[in-house]
Amino acid sequence: MRRSHLFLKTRKEISKEEVSRNAQLLTRGSYVNQVMAGVYSYLPLGLRVLTKIEQIVREEMNAIGSQEVLMPALHPREIWDVTGRWDKVDVLFKLKGAGDRDLALGPTHEEVVTPLASTVINSYRDLPQAVYHIQTKFRNEARAKSGLLRGREFRMKDLYSFHTTQEDLDTFYDRVMAAYMKIYRRIGLGERTLITYASGGVFSKYSHEFQTLTDSGEDVVYAIPGTTEVLGVQERFAINSEIIDDQEALRGILPNYQPGDEQKLVQHKTIEVGNIFKLGTRFSSACGLTFADKDGKPQHPIMGCYGIGPSRMMGTIAEILSDEKGLIWPEEVAPYKVNLLNLKASDATTTQAADALYDTLQRAGVEVLYDDRDVSAGEKFADADLLGCPWQAVVGPKGAEKGVVEWANRRTGAKQELPVGQWPW
RNA sequence: CGGGGAGUAGCGCAGCCUGGUAGCGCAUCUGGUUUGGGACCAGAGGGUCGAAGGUUCAAAUCCUUUCUCCCCGACCA
Known part of the structure; x- marks a missing residue:
């Protein structure tokens, strides 16, 4: 979505x-x-x-x-x-x-x-x-x-x-x-x-x-x-x-x-x-x-x-x-498993990478909420933390060029960079 | 149902005490600058002040009644 x-x-x-x-x-x-x-x-x-x-x-x-x-x-x-x-x-x-x-x-x-x-x-x-x-x-x-x-x-x-x-x-x-x-x-x-x-x-x-x-x-x-x-x-x-x-x-x-x-x-x-x-x-x-x-x-x-x-x-x-930041849904009841964040929707390269990841996740059967809005990165992070999906997949200008995605676990806060197409779970 | 607090712009609030042109922040819309942790500048729209009655030249503001919401208690197949 x-x-x-x-x-x-x-x-x-x-x-x-x-x-x-x-x-x-x-x-x-x-x-x-x-x-x-x-x-x-x-x-x-x-x-x-x-x-x-x-x-x-x-x-x-x-x-x-x-x-x-x-x-x-x-x-x-x-x-x-x-x-x-x-x-x-x-x-x-x-x-x-x-x-x-x-x-x-x-x-x-x-x-x-x-x-x-x-x-x-x-x-x-x-x-x-x-x-x-x-x-x-x-x-x-x-x-x-x-x-x-x-x-x-x-x-x-x-x-x-x-x-x-x-x-x-x-x-x-x-x-x-x-x-x-x-x-x-x-x-x-x-x-x-x-x-x-x-x-x-x-x-x-x-x-x-x-x-x-x-x-x-x-x-x-x-x-x-x-x-x-x-x-x-x-x-x-x-x-x-x-x-x-x-x-x-x-x-x-x-x-x-x-x-x-x-x-x-x-x-x-x-x-x-x-x-x-x-x-x-x-x-x-x-x-x-x-x-x-x-x-x-x-x-x-x-x-x-x-x-x-x-x-x-x-x-x-x-x-x-x-x-203090918001909800933290357990995986089995979370509205979406992944909250995908496009950090710079105005940038064609970043958006292309985020769109592709959204498509890939959906085809893999992963429930994903895609924040495709053209708003500030901070607002997206804050919003994702409030909504509380278990995983946040962050695509920014730097990552898009390198072909990597930053994955953050909402509960633990742990972050890791993974090549496109790999999941942290 | 008893006690306490609160109803003012879509949301969050100030103004009320001491009556006299209804304000701020967020959100929304326009233009511009921004873009890795809730950005900034300029402008715009948006209000029966919960409702009814009363006092007054004049009520968001004072008085009465009433409805609703929140909290504590009672209650909780």
């Missing part, structure tokens, strides 16, 4: 009112644009990042055998009455449809997926099943804040699984846990993300959250020393502060627990980037979802639900993986 054609306008300044780092950087870089508190448009660069994150989520969900569907954002009141949650979920957006009909914008999809599952599940032979979708969710937060971290409208992948036995759910639940950690590693947050024991909200007594370490987070967790194996991989665990006084929970989590042990754990601020629950039969019974067991008797499937927020993950990456 040529920078001169790209739909964006980067900015040097941002309101001093906006203190959220992710909002500052993503707005200055023209990745997103705020429409109202907690609601954003995604511009071409932002959409590319979001789409890449969602694609990684999609791949890992498919890899554990779950299947993608797409459920609606607009819900009739009736399905929320069935589960008794029309008046219970205080963040539920309610609106009136034609004929004064009560409608809601979906904050989650148990009420949709459970009846949907009943069209497919009749017998134990139809189980287990797992379906997910990646979609825009709506929650009427009393206070949206922190840029993409806490929105009223946001992207979410929610997966729902249906099982004949608790053991089958437990097995699948662990696979989802492992898949989630794989996602965090791929998007560059793996090192900082802890699997966290948490309360289960209204669904279950306990759940697991995925908490990423950052001082701008709004949660507090206590890190458990050492690691625990999850399907062959050593993972770090933590305990959410909301259950740190729950002795029963602590006995179940910490081996040889003695009262007071929890005070030795180290406290961290974190942002919640995922949450998985064992639902039991809460929704299958409320919605009348049954299957015939081997004796022909009706049973309610045991359910699990598993959420992860791509837009929040994007905000978290921007929040954490950045420096």
